Amino acid sequence: MSVLLTGQLVAAVLFGVGLYGALSQTNLVMIMMGVELMLGAAMLNVVFFWRYLHPEMYSGQMFMLVLMTVMAVEMAVGFGVATARFRAKGSVEMEEAGELRG
């Protein structure tokens, strides 16, 4: 089996695991872990596409750096919200955050 296809299959399973985590967990930090896994799967796809389809074009690596930025921003914003929530309610359980619903 091709290395590119193997990478894509790993990324697909990793994305599924991350989606399961993001949907099933009630704790904000655990939800963020699910999102991290999904972003990791996206990064894996980007790197493998760059490597096995167009290694001469560096915009693929650039896209990977943008994804890393998204990951860092997601973590920062998530922990900011978690800290504010913990200060206000003493917990980061999203089951108890019904008032955040729009």
Add this chain to the structure above:
Amino acid sequence: MIQFLFVLLFGVAAIWFGVKVFTTASMMRSALALLFSMAALGALFMAAEAEFLGVLQLMMMATEMSIMALFMIMYMMSPGGLTPMEMTHQKRFSLVAGVVTALLIVSVAVSQFREPSAVAVAPAPDAQLRGLGGELLERSMLVFQAAGVTILVAMIATTAVAMRRHE
């Protein structure tokens, strides 16, 4: 062939630790499992001859997951999992959504896959660094700058949100 074996090995490791994140009772173990999963991704990048991105991934994730573990300890009643707590909901729906999505992506990847006509040769590590540096400072400079400003804005906004309010 060796490259394929390494990609398979680290791929299975990334998935295994990814599953462990949501199947262990201890929050600390979850954070560590995520760290190992991300480290396996970094190793996968290196196996695919993207050395700089692999090392970057390892360094960034080591820091990020250490911070995550710290927050775990701060916000959890029982970060070590000594008093088991139910922290899941809609498990069946989530499981179906995760499996269906993964199967959809797999079916698209397999059905649309065409073996590349020519074998793509990765540039040497130093050529990759030079190429990426050129890309960052020439064609993609605006994107690079926008990413930097976005991180700065996120840092300021996050600090503002998390600060104690004085009534």
